[in-house]
Amino acid sequence: EFRRFSLERSKPGKFEEFYGLLQHVHKIPNVDVLVGYTDIHGDLLPINNDDNYHKAVSTANPLLRIFIQRKEDADYSAFGTDTMTRKKNVLSNVLRPDNHKKKPHIVISMPQDFRPVSSIIDVDILPETHRRVRLYKYGTDKPLGFYIRDGSSVRVTPHGLEKVPGIFISRLVPGGLAQSTGLLAVNDEVLEVNGIEVSGKSLDQVTDMMIANSRNLIITVRPANQRNNVVRNSRTSGSSGQSTESSLPSSTPNILANFLQGEEESDEEDIIIEDSGEPQQIPKAAPTSESLESLTQIELLHESTQNGFLPSSEMNLNHSAGSVSMEYEAQDPDHKSLEEDGTIITL
Amino acid sequence: MRRFLRPGHDPVRERLKRDLFQFNKTVEHGFPHQPSALGYSPFLRLMAIGTRSGAIKLYGAPGVEFMGLHEENNTVMQIHFIPDQCQLVTLLDDNSLHLWSLKQHSGASELREEHRFTLKGPPGSPPSATQITAVLPHSSREVLYLGTESGNIFVVELPSFRVLEDRTITSEAVLQRVPEDYCNRRSCELVEALREHPKNPDQILIGYSRGLIVLWDLQNNKVTHHFLGSQQLENLYWQRDGSKFISCHYDGSYTQWPVSSDNRQPEPLENLVPYGPFPCKAISKIYWQTTKNGLPYIIFQGGMPRASYGDRHSISVVHGSQQTAFDFTSRVIDFFIIFSSEPTAEFDDPSAMVVLAEEELVVIDLKTAGWPAVHPPYLASLHCSAITCSHHVSNIPLKLWERIISAGSKQNIHYSNMPWPIDGGTNIAPDPPQRDLLLTGHEDGTVRFWDASGVCLHLLYKLSTVRVFLTDADPNDNMNTLGEDEWPPLRKVGTFDPYSDDPRLGIQKIYLCKYSGYLAVAGTAGQVLVMELNDEDAEHVVDHAEADLLQDQEGYRWKGHEKLKTRDGPVRFEAGFQPFVLVQCQPPAVVTSLALHSEWKLVAFGTSHGFGLFDHQQKRLVFVKCTLHPSDQLALEGPLSRVKSLKKSLRQSFRRIRRSRVSSRKRRGGSGNASEVQEANAKFDQDALQEMELAPVQRKIEARSAEDSFTGFVRTLYFADTFLRDSSRHCPSLWAGTNGGTVYAFCLRVPPAERRMDEPVRAEQAKEIQLMHRAPVVGILVLDGRSTPLPEPLEVAHDLSKSPDMQGSHQLLVVSEEQFKVFTLPKVSSKLKLKLTALEGCRVRKVTVANFGSCKTDDYSENDLAVLTNLGDIQIISLPFLKLQIRYPCIRKEDVSGIASCVFTKYGQGFYLISPSEFERFSLSTKWLVEPRCIVDIPEVTSNNHMHNKSGMENAARKS
Secondary structure (H helix, E strand, O other), rough: OOOOOOOOOOOOHHHHHHHHHHHHHHHOOOOOOEEEEOOOOOOOOEEEOOHHHHHHHHHHOOOOOEEEEEEEOOOOOEEEHHHHHHHHHHHHHHHHHHHHHOOOOOOOOOHHOOOOOOOEEEEOOOOOEEEEEEOOOOOOOOOOOOOEEEEEEEEEEEEEEEEEEEEEEEOOOOOHHHHHHHHOOEEEEEEEEEEEOOOOOOOOHHHHHHHHHHOOOEEEEOOOOOOOOOOOOHHHOOOOOOHOOOOOOOOOHHHHHHHHHHHHHOOOOOOEOOEEEOOOOOOOOOOOOOOOOOOOOOEEEEOOOOHOOOHHHHHHHHHHHHOOOOOOOOHHHHHHHHHOOOOOOOO | HHHOOOOOOOHHHHHHHHHEEEEEEEEEEEEEOOOEEEEEEEOOOEEEEEOOOOEEEOOOOOOOOOOEEEOOOOOOEEEEEOOOOOOOEEEEEOEEEEEEEEEEEEEEEEEEEEEEEEEOOOOOOOOHHOEEEEEEEEOOOOEEEEOOOOOOOOEOOOOOOOOOOHHHHHHHHHOHHHHHHHHOOOOOOOOEEEEEEEOOOOOOEEEEOOOEEEEEOOOOEEEEEEEEOOOEEEEEOOOOOOEEEEEEOOOOOOEEEEEOOOOOOOOOOEEEOOOOOOEOOOOEEEEEEOOOOOOOOEEEEHHHHHHHHOOOOOEEEOOOOOEEEEEEOOOOEEEEEOOOOOOEEEEOOOOEEEEEOOEEEEEEEEOOOOOOOOOOOOOOOOOOOEEEEEEEEEOOOOHHHHHHHHHHHHHHHOOOOOOOOOOOOOEEEOOOOOOOOHHHHHHHHEEEEEEEOOOOOOOEEEEOOHHHOOOOOOOOOOOOOOOOOOOOOOEEEEEEEEOOOHHHHOOEEEEEEOOOOEEEEOOOEEEEEEEEEEEOOOOOOOOOEEEEOOOOOOOOOOOOOOOOOOOOOOOOOEEEEEEEEEEEEEOOOOOOOEEOOOOOOOEEOOOOOEEEEOOOOEEEEEEEEEOOOOOOHHHHHHHHHHHHHHHHHHHHHHHHHHHHEEEEEOOOOOOHHHHHHHHHHHHHHHHHHHHHHHHHOOOOOOOOOOOOOOOEEEEEEEEEOOOOOOOOEEEEEEEEEEOOEEEEEEEEOOOOOHOOOOOOOEEEEEEEEEEEOOOOOEEEEEEOOOOOOOOOOOOOOOOOOOOOOOOOOOOOEEEEEEEEEEEOOOOEEEEEEOOHHHHOOOOOEEEEEEEOOOOOOOOOEEEEEEEOOOOOOEEEEEEEOEEEEEEEEEOOOOOHHHHHHHHOOOOOEEEEEEEEOEEEEEEEEOOOOOOOEEOOOHHHHHHHHHHHHHHHHOOOOOEE
16 A cells, blocks of 8 residues: 655654654554665665665655565565666565565564674785684674684795794684684684784784774684685786785785774774763864774763762763764875874874 | 874984983892802902802992893802902802903993803713812912812913813822821712911812811922811811811811921811700801900801701801800801901901891891891892882982981891991992882881982881781790890891781882872771871871772672771881871772872772772761672682682792702702702603693683673772863862773862861762773873873972963873873863774783983973883883884793882883892983992902903903
């Protein structure tokens, strides 16, 4: 069934309100539904939060076509960016789900429930024998779940083959993040941690580095099993000429620049609880900030009578506005290479 | 574009860095670890101490110090000064001899190794043939006589160490004229002692271990006298005029022998077992000293009755009817007597006895009645009770300095007034730039105040906190004074006492305010004492308060030690720092952080459970804050649960100690016993190795979570007058940082001075910052509007610091083990940060603000952070921009206790323990450098050796 109604484009309101409105106009107040819309490319995209709702409203041209489905018989596969290629089928799939009687497919949760847990990065700049794996610990309850040990590996050096000490993955904890990614294995040699070479560092140092970076750990390994390596075209295989050498001194800063951009933002958001209000992320000092964090702030009211002390009159609480301020600054590229290059942030 | 310059690319800054920073290890304070040999030159009036690790240290007048290190790192067995020379010879346990010289170099004397030599026997001879047991530097300064295990005495030329084979004194030659029956009973065995005749340099006395003593004529190469001792010989000593000598023996006896030209086989004059009649231990060394009044001093080591006093480490002094057995708390390594060395003097007239025990140096004044001890100006036994913490205060005001010295002098009345007898050399170092105090807290509940201004770390005053508490061991119980008729007449000397009656008394944190004389001291059982300096003895009640840090937390049980019981009623305190307030934390866990604000009269303390603030003016607890995470069970159970994990490492270290003890006993003699021990050691090593191989070393990689243990552990406390709430009004505040990466800030309201006693101090939590990396917070600092760290309390009031800039915006610096972060205040926004661990894999262990002055211009100085990492590196990080300036390797990363013991001073120096008894002093500053600089005058005689030594100097071993 179709409904048509109007929204004020400049004041779309919140997703919750919109959701309520949909339930209201369809007279299905207690039915859980999935909401989707077709964007300008014809893709069926979900609406499940304020952001994509606002995006949907702003792209309406002028009509916004909304599809709603009951949650229990929703066809999740209909969503996604790939839907463009299947454009023709999309609508029919959605509108006539009985046409789509394949075997009972595995129910994958909605994109809103997804969070990246790992990725292989910098494939284009690394030698084929190496693999750079990013583990996103942030927000995951799963333990990182691996152990490292000392070992030795054979390197090609100017003096011929030499046995050099190295750091290796010694154990994966079942069910841990490291194991579940399938990207790390026992006896993989660890070459770098977040862009820093581990050669010359002790096991304890590398442990500390990994733990310090555990919220967003990027480790470059030489997998013990080299058979699963991606065979690449000539351009990149050129760099694999030095594959036995772990160091890529000249290219390291660039590599870092690639992956540090996003990293710092999600990296650490210290929390402040002011004398009023709730825990909030710490904003970065706006004008002179050198850090790449984006932080927000909330305030929380403390019981001023705690410990049985009277609030002093001099200490009248100064509530700053409780609004969320998200300040992203356009980062200039120099800035980043500076950030990763040393331990230093200069003025 | 300057901001994009990489560090190290700014030439101006680079030049400035060279003028500001420089790393030097300058001097070792304290008592050498594991001393193994002692030497003394009456000519230079210098004393030399050798150690088991191959170090040799020379000491003269206060400030005159030299240090050398044998490359081999072997135990120094013997040290002998070459008579009337600036040279000495050391014998190591690998049987090598080393010649050291004091040479002047750019205005100051330096100790250098010039030559080394190992005695080689003829091919095929057993190693014992050349194993050196006795060394005699001849007064001619040209040769060394080397007694060996084989009984032969080799002669080597100095300084070339060329063996003069034709002058070897073989045991065969010695035995030629010995009566047949004596010869059959005992062969020569090893050479135990070599002594030159005091008047006739052509005669030397040779003592063999089985008892035979001969007087050998060097001119005629023959024995002139045989002395047929019947007991195993330990040592020999000539009487000053050469008419008699004295021998001491394994059975605890000593014997006097006459030497006269007519008697070729003299009989002993007197044979005495001083502590007989029951079997006695050996007398290992003996002195016979003549005096003007005719009564000699006989001074000997050991000889105690085997059964009842065999475990004592004693040296007995007998002078007429006076006899005292000085009883040392640790093994006596060696001793010497300082006596008149003028060749023209008729008598020895001994003035002092210098005893090197394993753990301390004791000097006894032999001229003053009662033979009191002399207070040494250096070589203090820092570890007389184990050091548990240290605190350094720079630039002490003269007034406070004098009051501390005066309090200390009242404690030292039992010491002799004798000037320090070892006074060779001249100290030419400039006077220390300022008065510095180093305070060490000890396991027995004492705090020692050391003069750390110069080269000599000198004890000024000792404070004991024990009197405040009721402990099991009443100090009156273990009085060591014995009645007059006690035999042997033992007298305990020295201060080394490693046994603590109650470990809860241990001092963990110290804070001294140099302006007000307030001192806060906190200990193992959660006790916090606030003290005030009083120049008079006083008796008063110590106010007592309890701080329940668990507050409303329920269901937790403390399994650790109980709190200390306090004494009721008034307590008598001697002049000095006298406690007036005691706060006891509940549960009585170790105090982990302490801060004192003498202007606001507040003291803050933290444990693994939380922290509290106490108003020591009104003697009232202001507030407590529990920092425990509900899941942090470990912290609640007390230290016992922590012990478990330590158990294994403890067991291993005990084994190691035992092993080192065993190996130390092997000395010479190399009989079957020693090889057995070695075998056992080898087996142990193998076992230990296997054990290690079974458990491969691996490390778990896991993110820190809020649930980790000890997150509530309060690591740092900091008082600051800053903008905590709004940018228009600043107020007193207290900051606390925990092991879990949390920073708490409390707004304080301190009533104005005139109403200070009437209105309560109030506190209210204003902020709580959680660092997401959750690393322990080890330092908190507020920078003023000029980015200068806030001054210490009362510093401005005493006109010693500019007032902080309260106009501009303040900044908060939080140092965690992993990162440095600067936040704005009052609104906490992160401004910049320096990640240390993520980039370098090291963690911050210690951090302090230090002021560095330029060595080029007097008017430039800057504040930087001095940081010690867990790898033992020192880094200097600029303020406020957190730029790494420079990095120096300082302490081995395996030396965990060294790293833990490090303290920085406010002017870029530092101290850390290189052994339980020694502080290494280092300097990061070009301007402030405290190092020994001294001259030992070289007499003319050395000139002919100069050419010879030239080559030696070039390959001289590395000094200190």
